[in-house]
Amino acid sequence: MITRAEVEHIARLSRLGLEEDELESLRHDLSLILDYVQTLGELDLAGVPPTAHAVALKNVFRPDVPWEGLDHEEAVAGAPDVERGQFAVPRIG
Amino acid sequence: MDAFELTATRCRELLASGEASSTELTRIFLDRIAATDEHVSAYLSVDTEGALAQAGAVDAKDPADRGPWEGVPIALKDILCVQGWETTCGSRILRGYRPPYDATAVTRLRDAGLVFLGRLNMDEFAMGSSTENSSYHVTRNPWDLDRVPGGSSGGSAACVAAAQAPWALGTDTGGSIRQPASLCGVVGMKPTYGAVSRYGLVAFASSLDQIGPLTRTVDDAAALLSLVSARDPRDSTSTGLPAPIVPPTATDLTGRRFGIVSEYLGEACEPGVRRVFAETVKAIEALGGECEEVSLPSVQKGVAAYYIIAPAEASSNLARFDGVRYGHRTAHSEDLLEMYTRTRSEGFGPEVKRRIMIGTYVLSAGYYDAYYGQAQRTRTLIIRDFEQAFRRFDLLISPTSPTVAFKIGERTADPLAMYLSDLCTIPVNLAGLPAMSVPAGFSEGLPVGLQIIGPHFSEQALLEAAHAIEARLAVPVRPQIAGVES
Numbered sequence: 001m002i003t004r005a006e007v008e009h010i011a012r013l014s015r016l017g018l019e020e021d022e023l024e025s026l027r028h029d030l031s032l033i034l035d036y037v038q039t040l041g042e043l044d045l046a047g048v049p050p051t052a053h054a055v056a057l058k059n060v061f062r063p064d065v066p067w068e069g070l071d072h073e074e075a076v077a078g079a080p081d082v083e084r085g086q087f088a089v090p091r092i093g
Numbered sequence: 094m095d096a097f098e099l100t101a102t103r104c105r106e107l108l109a110s111g112e113a114s115s116t117e118l119t120r121i122f123l124d125r126i127a128a129t130d131e132h133v134s135a136y137l138s139v140d141t142e143g144a145l146a147q148a149g150a151v152d153a154k155d156p157a158d159r160g161p162w163e164g165v166p167i168a169l170k171d172i173l174c175v176q177g178w179e180t181t182c183g184s185r186i187l188r189g190y191r192p193p194y195d196a197t198a199v200t201r202l203r204d205a206g207l208v209f210l211g212r213l214n215m216d217e218f219a220m221g222s223s224t225e226n227s228s229y230h231v232t233r234n235p236w237d238l239d240r241v242p243g244g245s246s247g248g249s250a251a252c253v254a255a256a257q258a259p260w261a262l263g264t265d266t267g268g269s270i271r272q273p274a275s276l277c278g279v280v281g282m283k284p285t286y287g288a289v290s291r292y293g294l295v296a297f298a299s300s301l302d303q304i305g306p307l308t309r310t311v312d313d314a315a316a317l318l319s320l321v322s323a324r325d326p327r328d329s330t331s332t333g334l335p336a337p338i339v340p341p342t343a344t345d346l347t348g349r350r351f352g353i354v355s356e357y358l359g360e361a362c363e364p365g366v367r368r369v370f371a372e373t374v375k376a377i378e379a380l381g382g383e384c385e386e387v388s389l390p391s392v393q394k395g396v397a398a399y400y401i402i403a404p405a406e407a408s409s410n411l412a413r414f415d416g417v418r419y420g421h422r423t424a425h426s427e428d429l430l431e432m433y434t435r436t437r438s439e440g441f442g443p444e445v446k447r448r449i450m451i452g453t454y455v456l457s458a459g460y461y462d463a464y465y466g467q468a469q470r471t472r473t474l475i476i477r478d479f480e481q482a483f484r485r486f487d488l489l490i491s492p493t494s495p496t497v498a499f500k501i502g503e504r505t506a507d508p509l510a511m512y513l514s515d516l517c518t519i520p521v522n523l524a525g526l527p528a529m530s531v532p533a534g535f536s537e538g539l540p541v542g543l544q545i546i547g548p549h550f551s552e553q554a555l556l557e558a559a560h561a562i563e564a565r566l567a568v569p570v571r572p573q574i575a576g577v578e579s
Binding site: 070078 | 190286329394401408416417426429431433434437438447453474512
């Protein structure tokens with residue numbers, strides 16, 4: 001069972017602002033889901049190496065040749081706020 | 094012409110023989126969408142003008158200069174970047190976003206001359222098994238409009254089942270092609286991890302995501318896989334396929350060994366689904382295949398491992414949606430931190446928030462090894478169990494989904510019940526394997542799919558088996574859509 005303080009802490013790390021009712025329902029759901037995933041503890045995993053990627057690949061090379069990317073205007077075209085060709089954001093608090 | 098008869102392969106033949114123009118075919122599907130989509134709601138948007146322009150350009154070309162698939166229409170899941178189209182990933186946070194480039198899979202289809210009909214609904218950021226998590230609308234199962242089409246590629250499956258397109262692309266992170274294909278009675282294929290480039294695919298869980306076909310026939314699945322698979326310098330995890338896919342021809346399965354995954358036939362599996370599966374096993378045996386039960390104990394922990402690994406990767410991938418470079422930004426914020434927080438709270442729906450929270454929790458200080466580390470070790474056990482099974486069997490089989498399509502709203506209040514919808518499909522993604530769902534029959538009038546799983550890069554063998562089984566079972570793909578065909 002996770003606590004309300006933990007939910008608030010995780011929300012802060014996740015950059016999510018949660019309403020009162022969301023906090024409570026997430027506390028409930030997260031507790032259930034985390035209890036469920038903890039059943040992995042039933043497995044004997046001692047000495048088993050972790051897998052990050054199911055199809056083994058290493059040293060993927062490609063020729064180092066330039067190709068045309070997005071131009072500046074295209075790159076900022078989707079931004080909510082642009083000033084002098086730069087992404088504009090509110091001041092840092 | 095009857096839209097159901099117009100598989101992609103049939104469209105290709107009609108175009109080659111001159112019996113139909115691309116404009117005629119495109120109009121048939123646009124008309125079909127107009128007649129059915131108010132009931133099914135598979136599409137998020139239809140590009141009538143763009144599709145007719147593409148088709149007109151194909152028709153204006155000398156037939157001798159056309160590629161084999163040029164002029165055949167297709168529809169695309171709203172997770173693939175299409176230059177100039179709105180691409181939202183089913184999320185409010187990307188409303189209005191128009192990517193400045195095509196996904197590689199889209200580029201390949203564009204280069205082959207396919208006509209893009211529109212973009213298809215999905216669970217927000219591909220997180221869900223019913224398409225109910227779309228920020229836009231609910232898609233309905235063409236076989237029963239009160240039921241879900243499955244998800245997350247529910248729009249793709251419903252669209253193909255309702256003959257609103259000959260075929261469609263979807264994506265599969267834990268079953269998101271195969272489960273909706275099963276619930277809508279169409280063919281769906283998740284290729285080996287890396288067979289298709291993920292460039293321009295909005296990322297959910299990067300070590301699991303794959304693009305693949307949803308079609309009404311196995312032949313079409315082979316053709317679409319062949320069109321989109323290739324190594325891509327823009328996705329360093331892409332490998333393409335070791336040999337080109339050829340049209341499958343198998344009509345018998347003599348000497349092929351099929352392992353029946355016993356863990357997938359437990360009590361979670363509905364009796365009706367078990368009955369159809371048992372009949373399918375008999376059909377495979379009648380084709381000369383040898384079927385025998387095999388146990389893969391670790392797959393029972395697949396869902397638990399997945400709900401650590403996938404949210405962990407998602408919490409990191411979705412950090413990019415911060416109101417700076419694209420998509421939604423909150424109208425009210427005093428400073429940068431508040432802008433991030435409000436933008437994300439307003440833009441993401443409940444399931445996406447839940448997954449970001451789980452992912453952040455399992456990766457947070459002190460918990461990494463207890464959760465993420467354990468899940469990655471479990472992933473190794475699952476891979477080993479599959480490897481061991483493939484020493485004895487050519488292919489593995491199971492039901493694709495433990496149940497038929499469920500009622501809209503039935504599982505929305507219980508996230509875990511929804512997660513368990515993907516019990517049989519998730520371990521395949523964790524192991525990076527290719528798998529298909531092919532229509533196997535009906536229970537309570539609703540489609541049941543057969544899942545066929547192969548070793549890495551065994552796509553051709555999967556397609557051959559699916560081809561023989563499809564011909565033998567001859568399951569009709571023709572739902573009577575209430576209010577349209579009745």
